[in-house]
Amino acid sequence: xxxxxxxxxxxxxxxxxxxxxxxxxxxxxxxxxxxxxxxxxxxxxxxxxxxxxxxxxxxxxxxxxxxxxxxxxxxxxxxxxxxxxxxxxxxxxxxxxxxxxxxxxxxxxxxx
Amino acid sequence: xxxxxxxxxxxxxxxxxxxxxxxxxxxxxxxxxxxxxxxxxxxxxxxxxxxxxxxxxxxxxxxxxxxxxxxxxxxxxxxxxxxxxxxxxxxxxxxxxxxxxxxxxxxxxx
Numbered sequence: 001x002x003x004x005x006x007x008x009x010x011x012x013x014x015x016x017x018x019x020x021x022x023x024x025x026x027x028x029x030x031x032x033x034x035x036x037x038x039x040x041x042x043x044x045x046x047x048x049x050x051x052x053x054x055x056x057x058x059x060x061x062x063x064x065x066x067x068x069x070x071x072x073x074x075x076x077x078x079x080x081x082x083x084x085x086x087x088x089x090x091x092x093x094x095x096x097x098x099x100x101x102x103x104x105x106x107x108x109x110x111x112x
Numbered sequence: 113x114x115x116x117x118x119x120x121x122x123x124x125x126x127x128x129x130x131x132x133x134x135x136x137x138x139x140x141x142x143x144x145x146x147x148x149x150x151x152x153x154x155x156x157x158x159x160x161x162x163x164x165x166x167x168x169x170x171x172x173x174x175x176x177x178x179x180x181x182x183x184x185x186x187x188x189x190x191x192x193x194x195x196x197x198x199x200x201x202x203x204x205x206x207x208x209x210x211x212x213x214x215x216x217x218x219x220x221x222x
Contacts, residue, residue: 004155031208042116042201043156043212050208058209090155099144099205103155 002026004104006091012110013081021076021107023091031094032074033058033101034066036087043090049074081111115139116204118213126221131189133216135202138183142204142211145178147187150199150215159200160187192220 007022025032031050035043035058045058049068063085065077074093078085088108092101117136125131133147143164148156162169162176162185169176175188185202197220202213 033210035212040121040214042118042214043203045210048208056208059211092155099146099161100158101203101210103148103157105153105155 004091004093004102006089006104006107008107009105010108012112013078014112015082017081018077018079019081019109020078021089021091021109022073023075023104024073025091025093025102026072027093027095027102028071029093029095029102030071032068033092033094034064034074034076035090035092036060036085037090037106038087046076046089081109083111085109086111114214116202116211116213118200118202118216120216121214122217122219124219124221125192127194128191131187131192131196131218131220133187133189133200133202133218135185135187135213136183137185137204137211139206140180140183141206144205145176145185146203146205147174147176148201148203148212149196150201156201189218192218194220194222196220 004025033048034046047066049055052071091104094101146161147159150156160174177186199215199217201215204211
């Protein structure tokens with residue numbers, strides 16, 4: 001079991017460029033999440049998907065879009081990157097009504 | 113407005129002593145409370161949790177306490193070990209949403 005995998009691990013973008021962060025889990029989990037971690041701010045929820053076919057906004061959704069491609073995959077898209085989106089992005093998943101989440105290793109994104 | 117606060121950014125403790133990490137929240141809507149541990153360049157990993165209907169949960173060296181009237185959550189690690197050195201996040205749940213604290217960096221000195 002690979003758990004939760006994220007690609008890429010690192011990315012540098014110029015302002016205005018677009019990119020998609022990929023996340024996949026092989027644990028048959030229903031719910032998937034995207035967070036960003038910034039210094040002094042902890043982890044903040046961007047979007048989540050409670051089940052295949054549904055997505056909902058979290059605390060900080062502006063500037064992002066998501067796609068729940070199937071039960072395994074949940075992608076995060078930046079259409080026009082801004083320096084304020086420089087952050088470490090974590091994907092997570094959880095099973096059913098259990099509360100603990102399993103996190104991927106993160107993607108470090110820098111927007112110049 | 114930050115709904116979950118960890119007011120101590122860092123904490124240093126001698127090996128073998130107790131580590132106490134604290135977390136305060138402002139909203140009574142949260143129904144489940146968790147602690148995660150994070151090493152550099154890795155994702156957070158789940159440590160221990162507690163339901164809002166309980167006030168204490170223990171798992172080996174780790175104990176979580178919940179004081180709902182004070183809106184306060186704490187994690188006790190005893191005895192502390194050097195391998196416990198990491199950043200600890202509290203996380204509070206309401207429905208499908210989770211709110212994380214800002215983290216406390218724990219250093220256990222051998």
